[in-house]
Amino acid sequence: MPKVTLKVIANTLGISTATVSKALKNYADINLETKRKVQELAKKLNYTPNAFAVSLRMKESKTIGVIIPTMVHFFFSNVLDGILKEAESKDYMVFIMQSNENDKLEKKQVDLLLSKGVDGIIVSLSNITKDLTHLNKIIENNVPLILVDKIAKTINCTKVVIDDRKAAYDAVSYLIKKGYKRIAHFRGGLNPQNSVDRFLGYKSALLDHNIKFDPKLVYLCDNNSDYSDGFESAEKLLQDHGENVDAIFTITDLIAIGALNYFNENNIKVPEQIAIFGFSNWFMTKITTPSLSTVEQNGYKMGEITARTLFQEIDDLHKDIPIKHQKIIVDTELIIRNSC
């Protein structure tokens, strides 16, 4: 914390701190000459206001908090990247916390953030979060909250998402149009909304194209060790169905890559013997052999939009403008490469 305060400027200039404060803020009712002197000295002494005092006085901290499951993750680190870039441009600082897919921790982190007096909070929920009282607590405290990607439908706040169901529908429809008929799905856990929606998209794409939905072709990958989940499920898939399956739509690129590597190691040709379609467009998918078709899920853009909207809501709150919660849907896009 800088140690040159209003008082030292006031004293060396022989005026009051009140005048100094106003002079620095260019108030209209201050003599031009005094202003000049004050601003000059302030610059010379390298004055910066004490952030704690300002926050205490103004009840705002120019600080937001972000809780995500983990940042060692292509998608989430891109979301953070977008948030940080936007915060940078608006002079906000951001506290980042990882819930590590632990709902208890997530709760505790909300309390911490609240107690630190952040002006707003962004959350991407852990996979196992079911009790939502911590989110409601944020809202009750009148702190703007935005959920991004891993959301809870019932919470009354702005949400930034993709249309998971549509994206999955499009991907599976693409596979069908390419001629694949026995399409398996490596799905995520039963709780997360994304996982549910992508599964539903898969299912309705099949039905809409007159392909019977076969629950035996759906494999659950919820060990949070995505790569091995994919690898092992691929093995099981072949044991269970042998040649009687010609494509897989996976909920995540990492799971897709796990499966791909299982096939590569076992000399099963992708896409000739089995096609794969991933989800998220992780950097890696460009450079696997074969490169992986996937769904672009623009994490950076989602982060940017989330932060921008949050700052808007903070402003509105400050100006007593009633804030209307939105559901913002960010576009996705099929990225077709060589795995199907």
Place this chain on the structure above:
Amino acid sequence: MPKVTLKVIANTLGISTATVSKALKNYADINLETKRKVQELAKKLNYTPNAFAVSLRMKESKTIGVIIPTMVHFFFSNVLDGILKEAESKDYMVFIMQSNENDKLEKKQVDLLLSKGVDGIIVSLSNITKDLTHLNKIIENNVPLILVDKIAKTINCTKVVIDDRKAAYDAVSYLIKKGYKRIAHFRGGLNPQNSVDRFLGYKSALLDHNIKFDPKLVYLCDNNSDYSDGFESAEKLLQDHGENVDAIFTITDLIAIGALNYFNENNIKVPEQIAIFGFSNWFMTKITTPSLSTVEQNGYKMGEITARTLFQEIDDLHKDIPIKHQKIIVDTELIIRNSC
């Protein structure tokens, strides 16, 4: 910010705020019964101290700042992961900022962090940072500073690094012992210390094994687009040397993967025709074809140690214990896979 203050508790209990304050902190000179009542009410009202007031009063914020080049990066996100886990356990919050390899931005971020009154700062320098006045400013302000991985030798503070030179030396020596003789090096920029040290390690490994150092086998990859850097340098390498090169040691896994993909696409067998050795042990290196030999550079552990040491220095500063700057070297390890 919570709105139940000491005063609220004091008033409803008909006692003074001083007593409440002390009761909550379990001071010895407070009547047990009063303590009980105060603590009970505090819990009931869900009291949390106003962080701004506490910080203003105590001149410490239980907050640290971290500046890294980018977080969309396997190594750096692991460093952050380690920092966050450690901070979590010590009840510190952390501001994270990305310099995006921009030295001007890095400077500005230091000022921001300082003005926010963080208790300590961790920096991993941008590749182009040369002027170090911002780092010295941190030190002058008496704020503990630790540099991690991307350090500047001349700054007088604690540093957490790996022994880049030795790690590179070991990797290249391994290649030599495996029988490779014409070993190229895809190096990083000329400024960063890591880049210099890994190059020097490469060079001395050659010399120590009586292999002539050939500057024509060294390719500069400093476009910060590591993958394409590797891809393109691989192409150039073959144009320049054809069969007269049998291995590459790259400064980074991503560059190695770029090269690997160039070879894969052009039907050049790795490692039969050319071997590759990477650096960092990114997750990806496990799952390329062939899998990539590399150097384990434990980012998580480096982050953990960095944060732990920083908190120690903050404590010491607080207790007026003179802090002695250390250079902490985290172990590396060769990870041998199928690319050499």
Place this chain on the structure above:
DNA sequence: TTGTATGCGTTATCAC
């Protein structure tokens, strides 16, 4: 054992 008073650095109100 408790309460009073003061100060941390700002900003804002209101006299002058």
Place this chain on the structure above:
DNA sequence: GTGATAACGCATACAA
């Protein structure tokens, strides 16, 4: 145009 003064919420030295 300017300057006391109070207030934000807390912690503490000191008085009671």
